[in-house]
Amino acid sequence: MPATRSVKTLIVYDSVYGNTEKIAKAIGDSIAGSKVLRAYEADYSALKEFDLIIVGSPTHGGRLTEAVKDFLGKIPANSLGNTCVASFDTRASAEGVFMKALINFFGYAAGRIADSLKSKGGLLVAAPEGFILTYSHL
Ligand SMILES: Cc1cc2nc3c(=O)[nH]c(=O)nc-3n(C[C@H](O)[C@H](O)[C@H](O)COP(=O)(O)O)c2cc1C
Known part of the structure; x- marks a missing residue:
């Protein structure tokens, strides 16, 4: 039987109220051996060790949070x-x-x-995915 190797996966996220963290951890739980790190903890110089990198952020003003922006900004161009x-x-789940x-x-x-990636x-x-909050702070 051929030897199989698990896909080395890193999930990097930021979260203010805990929702993005729940999603990141659920993704991590579904991929055996994956590593889940907050954006400020992730070492951008060690990314080449991974086969798959998944990055998640709350949407703030249509954009990513500063911590995710900072993490992505530190990855050198063409280094992936x-x-x-x-x-x-x-x-947010927008009403109206x-x-x-x-x-x-x-x-x-x-x-x-x-x-950016x-x-x-x-x-x-995979196409960028959005998870809609059923309760929003907006
Ligand atoms: C300052 C601020 C700006 C936000 N801007 C948007 C926005 O532009 N679009 C949107 O869909 N949701 C927006 N939201 C709702 C956030 O996306 C929501 O709070 C976030 O997904 C919750 O994730 P977290 O629990 O991981 O922090 C905003 C929330 C905050 C606090």
């Missing part, structure tokens, strides 16, 4: 060398046409994270 990457965010339009206008964190040489293996 075709490492598989994916992204997710958490976002106006709020929906406003939130859509500003956009979401996951697409921006994916763009791709710009570092990452190979996007």
